[in-house]
Amino acid sequence: ExxxxxxxxxxxxxxxxxxxxxxxxxxxxxxxxxxxxxxxxxxxxxxxxxxxxxxxxxxxxxxRYPYPDPAHYDDLQPTVAYGRQGVAKTMGVLQRLVQEPDEAVQKLSEEAILELKQANIQKLNEAMYDHTVVGDTVTGENADKNVQLLKELLADKDPTVKRGAAEVLGRFSTILQGRKAVCSSGCAESLAEMLEDLDSADVRLAAGKTLQILTQSIDGRDDVVQNVADGKVVVMMVKALLDTATRDKGIPTPKLTPVLLESLANLLMFDDSIVLALKGNIMEFIVKTLRLRTHNMPALKCLCSLCGHPDGKRGAIEAKALQALSGLLASEKPVERQLSARAVLCMCVDDVGKQQAAVVVPNLVQQLYEEDHDLYMNALLAIRTISEWPETRAYVKTVLRDDPQTFESVFKDHQIHLAAFRF
Incomplete structure (x- = not known):
């Protein structure tokens, strides 16, 4: 139961x-x-x-939360799904927007086209992530079209587009073929003109950094000085350096000053470029910068380059560069002391420099006690050059009077090292 x-x-x-x-x-x-x-x-x-x-x-x-409808694919919008073809496709989109507008582009408003250009130039800059991609872009079948497209973008009205194009050209300038393309296409001149862009300080700074990358290598330096409009880039860089360092022209860009000084130090290896720079009154600016103790390293490099020419030596002496270097010879940074001694060495090849070099003798003698070989050699050769003038030689002996051992060592080294070293 x-x-x-x-x-x-x-x-x-x-x-x-x-x-x-x-x-x-x-x-x-x-x-x-x-x-x-x-x-x-x-x-x-x-x-x-x-x-x-x-x-x-x-x-x-x-x-309550329905699945969204499939989004419409816009081929003018940048995408992350390009893979290795990202640069080529983005270049194609920019070419449609700038050079060859089709019906889809013509229907868009100016604001929409501007937004698309900004987004695609940013995507293009991000896609240039290594030398392989840069090399494929510069040496590919559409290499000339790509460079010409970027040259047109440098003249765009929007600062963001101009800045992006300058940064992409900076990526191009990291390889030999890219530097050749930038110089031969006229982009170097356009970048030099952008150094005084009235719209944005970011545009001026981006152009300056691209030129700095371009002039860091020997081939890029040679192309800019010898093959680009007879040194026009040097003239524009000197003018931009003087205009952007002050508020007089309304385009002050303090961060651009060391960048341009570094670039000019690389370019002023040729007599023609030094003459052009001296005509632009660059020497007074460099000496003033050294007196203010701002941007010491790039200013010293630029001064050493300028003093490689007889006119540069005389111009530095007349601008009282020896007095400005007197304090830098006692700098806490060894590199600044070394460059200062080298600049003194170059200037004192001129007899007028020997006569006025007494102001730098005490600090030069102090460098003789340095353990670093480069510091010692620069100071030694500078003192040797200075000592060729009787009055200055007597002053050097007076300074070393209390240390006969060092004086004997210096005298012996002067006999060993040839005078040709100072040149």
């Missing part, structure tokens, strides 16, 4: 479950492959109770 009674209760329980399952509706949206039909969902088994709950919740969420 007990077994029969238990069986009947179980049957009633199953009957109630079946009624319960029939009341619960099937899922409105089919999600799982195992519940495709009403019969599979409502199997009328005790173990299947509650399996509809995920379906009900999913249906509610699907109604």
């Amino acid at each position: 007990g077994g029969a009674e238990g069986f009947s209760k179980m049957a009633e329980h199953h009957a109630l479950l079946s009624v319960h399952h029939e009341v619960i509706a099937a899922p409105q949206i089919k999600h799982l492959p195992s519940y495709r039909s009403h019969s599979e969902v409502t199997a009328y088994l005790p173990g299947d109770v509650g399996k509809q709950v995920p379906h009900v919740l999913s249906d509610q969420l699907a109604k």
Whole structure:
């Protein structure tokens, strides 16, 4: 009896479950492959109770947060899915926007075209991530078109586009073929003109950094000086250096000053470029910079380059560069002391420099006690050159009078090292 009674209760329980399952509706949206039909969902088994709950919740969420419709693909928008062809495709988009507008571009407003140019030039700059990509872009079949496109973008009205184009050309300038393309296409002149851009200091700084990269290598320096419009870039860089360092012209850019000084130090290795720079009154600016103790390293490099020419030596002496170097010879930085001694050495090849060099003798003598060979040699050769003038030689002996051992050592080194070293 007990077994029969238990069986009947179980049957009633199953009957109630079946009624319960029939009341619960099937899922409105089919999600799982195992519940495709009403019969599979409502199997009328005790173990299947509650399996509809995920379906009900999913249906509610699907109604509240529906899946978005597939977005329309705009081939003018930059995308991260370009892969290795990212540069080529982005260049193609920019070419459509700037050089060869089709019907889709012509329907756009100027604001929309500007936004697309800004986004694509940023994408292009990001895609130039290594020398392989840069090399493929510069040496590929569309290399000339790419450089001409960037040259046109340098003349764009928007500062963001101009800055982006200058930065891309800076990536080009990291390899030999890119430097050749930048110089031969006229982009170097356009970059030099952008140094005095009236719209944005970021544009001026980006152009200056690109020119700095371009002039760091020997081939780039030679191309800029000898093959680009007879030194026009040097003239514009000197003018921009003087105009952006002050507030008189309304385009002050303090961060651009050391960049241009570094670039000019590389370019002023030729007599023609030194003459052009001296005509632009660069010497007075460099001496003033040294007196103010601002940008010492690039200013000293530039001074040493200028003093490689006779006119540069005389110009530095007349601008009182020896007096400005007197304090830098006692600088805390060894490199500044070394460059200062080298500049003194170059200037004192001129007889007028020998006559006025007494002001730098004490600090030069102090460098004779340096353990660093380069510091010692620069000071030694500078003192040797200075000592060719009788009055200055007597002053050197007076300074070394209290240390006969050092004087004897210096005298011996003067006999060993040829005078040609100072040149």
